[in-house]
Amino acid sequence: MISGAVFERSMRVPFSACDPAGIMFFPQVFLAFQDHVEAWVSDALGIPYHQLLGPRRVGLPSVRWESDFRAISRMGDRIAVRLGVERLGRSSLTLQLEIRGDDGVRVAARQVIVCTDLDTHRSAPFPDDLRAAIVRFQETQS
Secondary structure: OOOOOOEEEEEEEOHHEEEOEEOOOHHHHHHHHHHHHHHHHHHOOOOOOHHOOOOOOOOOOOOEEEEEEOOOEEEEEEEEEEEEEEOOOOEEEEEEEEEOOEEEEEEEEEEEEEEEEEEEEEEEOHHHHHHHHHHHHOOOOO
């Protein structure tokens, strides 16, 4: 269960995300999470994700995933993808992610992201504006 501020978006499970049995295929869950992180940075934090990676040369790669698949999502299901910040470090960020359906949490995950310089591919402190936006997000109520 995510505690604190939550960024949530709703989606319908598309045909393209399903295996032949009509069930959301597990790699598609991680793609949904990545899309959600990008939307969180751009929409909730107000920093265009494509600008970070492009002209600003700031990378946000995943370095660790933990996931717990509790129930299936079928093609056509309406699901909510949710994100909360667990920990903000100097150059790392731990996120809590969920996919929820009417029946509760279907997938719960923790993702560790490390801020990197895309020219050196080494870890780097979060840019000041990005750090400040994450802190502001943490201070909001869901």
